Amino acid sequence: MDNSPGSSAGIFAIKRVYDAPSDDDGCRVLVDRLWPRGVSKERAGLVLWLKDVAPSPPLRKEFAHMQERFADFRAAYEAELDTNPAVQTLYGLAAEHGKVTLLYGARDPQTNHARVLQEFLEHERK
Numbered sequence: 001m002d003n004s005p006g007s008s009a010g011i012f013a014i015k016r017v018y019d020a021p022s023d024d025d026g027c028r029v030l031v032d033r034l035w036p037r038g039v040s041k042e043r044a045g046l047v048l049w050l051k052d053v054a055p056s057p058p059l060r061k062e063f064a065h066m067q068e069r070f071a072d073f074r075a076a077y078e079a080e081l082d083t084n085p086a087v088q089t090l091y092g093l094a095a096e097h098g099k100v101t102l103l104y105g106a107r108d109p110q111t112n113h114a115r116v117l118q119e120f121l122e123h124e125r126k
Contacts (some may be wrong), residue, residue, distance in 0.1 A: 001052075010026075010073060010093075010094030010097060010098045010099055010100060011094070011098070011099050011100075011115075012080045012090070012099075012100050012101075012102060012103065012118045012122060013025070013026075013100070013118070014032065014102045014103075014104060014109075014114040014115055014117075014118050015101050015102070015103055015104075016103070016104060016105065016106075016109070016114055017032070017039055017044055017103040017105050018036065018038075018039065018105070018106060019035045021044075021045035024099070025045075025099070026098060026099025026100055026101055027048075027093050027096075027097035027098060027099065027100045027101070027103040028044070028045050028046050028047055028061040028101050028103055029046065029048045029049075029056055029093065029100055029101070029102055029103060030044065030046050030050065030103045030104075030122070031046060031050055031053050031102045031103065031104060031114055031117060032051070032104055032105050033051045033055070033056055033057065033060065034053035034125075035049075036105035037105075039105075043112045046074060046103070047097075048088070048089075048093070049095070050086055050104070051075070051083065051088060052085075052086040053086035053087060053089070053090065053117065054113060055073075055076075055077050055080065055084050055113050056080060059073065059076050059077060059080065060113075062076075062093060063113075065106060065107075065108065065111065065112070067111055070101070070111050073113075073116075074116050077113060077116050077117075078120055079115065081117065081120050087120075087121070087124075089103075089122070090121060094103050094121075098105075098124045099118065102114045102117055112122075
């Protein structure tokens with residue numbers, strides 16, 4: 001199977017891991033480095049916990065979910081993703097399942113690493 005960005009079919013969506021799974025989620029992948037508090041493996045309904053695609057611990061701590069740091073965080077995280085082999089795993093899952101829902105634990109649906117990851121995956125695929 002060719003997992004290069006241009007060959008992958010399917011779409012990437014994002015969703016809070018605290019939201020209930022739905023039939024249209026497709027392949028559910030947790031993309032946080034840390035397991036979300038209060039969520040059991042059964043409730044999460046995951047196919048995969050892909051810790052390695054999450055931001056590095058130093059980058060995560062530097063960002064600390066502060067809006068004013070988000071632009072710098074985005075640039076640094078995209079640089080990490082450029083050389084991260086876990087990205088190819090996500091392209092492979094998209095090709096296999098058609099839809100991959102990237103699950104995250106952050107409260108803010110706009111200012112979080114899952115949104116950056118989703119946009120990166122969609123942009124790099126083109």
